[in-house]
Amino acid sequence: MPDLNDATRGRILYGADYNPEQWPESVWHDDIRLMREAGVTTVTVGVFSWAMLEPRPGAREFDWLDRVLDLLHQGGIEVCLATPTASPPPWMGARHPETLPRDETGGVVWYGSRNQFCASSPVYRDYALRITEDLADRYGGHPALRMWHVGNEYGTHCWCDTTAAHFRRWLRAKYGRLDALNEAWGTAFWSQRYDSWEEIIPPRRAQYLGNPAQALDFRRFTSDALLECFTAERDALAARTPHIPVTTNFMPLFIGQDGWAWAAEEDVVSVDVYPDPKDPHGGAYGAMIHDLTRSQAGGPWVLMEQAAGPVNWRGVNHPKPHGLMRLWSLQAVARGADGVCFFQWRQSRQGSEKFHSGMVPHSGEHSRTYRQVRELGAALRELGGATGTDVPARAAILHDWHAWWASVQDGRPSSRLHYEQVLRAWHQALWERNLTTDFAHPHADLADYALIAVPHLYLLTDEALENLAGYVRGGGTLVCGFFTGVADEDDRVRPGGVDQRLRDILGLRTVHEWWPLDEGETVTAESPWLGPFTGTLWSEDLETATAERVARIKGGELDGLPAVTRNAYGDGTAWYVSTLPEPAALRALLGRAADEAGVSPPLPGIPEGVEAVLRGDLLFLLNHGRSPAVVPLPSARTDLLTGRAYDTQVRLDRFAVVALAPL
Known part of the structure; x- marks a missing residue:
């Protein structure tokens, strides 16, 4: 299997999405000159070019792309060639309206933007596979080709009848028997029992709250259906160019795909990252996405998209202060990236993203932005020796898309509890302690980690619970956040509200009540070594068994009850945190657990920031x-x-x- 080393050749890949079809050919030669000046090594070509390559069904117009690839090769620029299947041409929606997705109400999502396809449509899949095969046949031997890029930011959803039939096939393969599905979905509730597979539909708009287990399975199905589209194109490319690695770009911490399952199907894992320049915690956010992507890749990865300046999709789109683009780019390299790329090379003059920045902005080659682009290229040339090397981490955060999907159901204790918010807070606390952190699936082998953090995993499978028990029993340190281990893989609440195995690990007798907090509401807690601190978002009426009380709530309905506990279990230690401590307290708490576990920063005592x-x-x-x-x-x-x-x-x-x- 080819990998990233086959594309990097001992240097950091540097480049952008390149869309020459948006410009007259007279501009292309200037592009090559500017790329060479900037130190660009690689550009992604063809992401949104389907209508140019196939202007009508079955037609092929490759001449312009021939000239582009030849010109890039002559200029010493390598190509990550994209299949254009993220955005079907208008003719497909016009001639084959069954390829257009439908929303939860049955309304058609029309063409005129991008990603307007139903992943279950056999017509869409057939056209996508044919254009992919023809691209591979024509360019598989081109000397500029270094990597394949399939689609773009997979994330479409569809609730049409074709999707419904596909969903039913997926469910039959998973459950086998209708009785098993009815049991898993709890259809005895609200008279929802199914008597025929044909009665089952996607979770469309309903009179009131829908079935959360059905919604969970539909999220699983949608991720799998999109993955089928990716792997079909990947297999066609691999059959023709087995020596060329294949990637597709993830959106950062995106709920729509099971990133663990997808990463296992890629030769190269890549991601798009767009921190807000005005966010004081933008660096922490970027580090979290880098750590997650590196963990999905199991090693080096590619930053496929970032912005050279402002984006165009926030309410107010701020440019990056001088030096921030370089800082965030080199942060990606520090955390394992072997490629640093942008969207896009030359800023568009037309279309919906004409105010999204480019490496060459509207103000041209004499701009501050392009000057910084050249400076970054020079810096990356000095870091070629870093390619292929590891980023060591002795701490890991457990993350699972299925738990995230289950946690977003309606009818939960608090609509203010957001999975990604808690995940980000815990990772940032570790980042601010300069503790490099991997992410891991709850079923993964955890033996190499001295510290495991579980900020919030509402759903934990039996396998995950046994994995955690074995980890702590064997001497590991676990820090577990609130509302974790509540449900099984079918979103069925565990007996006792929190699984008994997790309660044993944590030394808890029971959680009598979950006590979520309103906007602006806090609890105050006290600890001999943490001192007084406030907690937000969540609290619990908690009774301990063998755990010591590290911090207690002071005042209010939960006065005297534990906010933080610590328990010896086997040869290890398990902490429980029943609220979201203020940042300084969370940082101190995780730092204390890390110290006791023997996890230390690479350089202690460095200044804040x-x-x-x-x-x-x-x-x-x-x-x-x-x-x-x-x-x-x-x-x-x-x-x-x-x-x-x-x-x-x-x-x-x-x-x-x-x-x-x-x-």
Whole structure:
């Protein structure tokens, strides 16, 4: 199986989505010149070119793409060639309206934008496979080709009759018998029992609350249906070019795909990341997405899209202050990226994304943005030795899309509880302690980690629960957040409200009541070593069995009850956190658990706002602060980006980065 090393060749891939079809050919030669000046190595071509390649059913107009690939090759630019199947041409929707998706009310989602396809449509799949095969046949031997890019940001949903039939086939394969489905879905509730497979439909708009187990299975099905589209194209490409790796780009922490299942089907894992430049925690968010993507890849990965400046889809779209683009790009490299790319190369003059920035903006090659693009290219050239190296982590956060899907049902204790909000808060607390963190599936082998954090996994399977028990019993440290282990894989509430196995691990007798908190409502807690702190979002009427009470709630209905507990289980330790502590308290709590587990940062005692992360033998220091910072060094190192040697300390200006190699 080909991998990322086959594409990188010992250098950081650098480039963007390139859409030459939006420009006259006279611009293409200028593009090549500017790419070479910027140090661009690779561009993605053809993502949204289906209507240009197949202007009418069965027609093929490849001449323009021939010229583009030849020109790029002559300029020394390699190509990640995309299948254009994310956006079918208008003729498909006009001639084959059955390929258009329908929403939950049965309304048609019309063409005129992008991603207007039903993943279950055999007509769409046939056209998609044919254009993919023809692209592979024509360009599989082209010297510019270095990687395939299938589709783009898979995320469409459909509730049409074709989807319904596909859903029923998926359900029959999963359950076998209708009685098993009725049991799994709890259809005894509200007289929902099915007597025939043909009665089952997707969870369309209903009179009141729908069946949450049905909705959970439909999310699973939708991820699988889209994955079938990807693997069909991937297999066609692999059959013709087995030496060329294949990728598709994930959206960051996107609810629509089971990222673990998808990553297992890719040669190269890639992601699109767009932190808000105005978000003071944008660096923490980027680090979380990088860590998740690296964990899905099991090693190096590609940052397929980011913005050189502002995007166009926020209410107010802020540009990036000088230096921030370089900082966030090099942060990706520090956390395992072997490719740093943008959307897009040249900023569009027309269309819905004409105000989304490009590496070459409307203001052209003499702009501040393009100057920074050239500077970033020069920096990346110095980091080629980092490709293929690992980012060591002894802590991991458990993350599961199925648990996320189950947690978004209606009719839950609090609509304010959002899975990704809690996940982000816990990861940020670890990031601010400079503890490099992997993500792991709840069924994964956890033996290599000294610390496992479970911010919030409402759904835990029997296998996951046994895995956690074995991990802690064997000497691991677990820190578990609230409303976890409540439901099984069918979204059936566990006896006792929280699974007995998890309660045993945590040393809890029972959770009498979940006590969610309103907007602006808090609980106050006290701890001998944490001191007083507030908790938001959630609290619980909790009774311990063998666990010690690390922090107690003070005042209110839950006065005196535990907010944080700690329990010895086997040879390990399990903590439980029944609220969302304020950031400083959560940081201190996870830091204490990490200290006891023997998990330490790569460089202790560094200033706030400075990120330290190891990749291979390189120590990256990144200053996310707006003021200079001085970082002490335990030994002399040389910055690969500048060639400067440092003995005892490094001074980092605002948004500065050093990549320090041992002498």
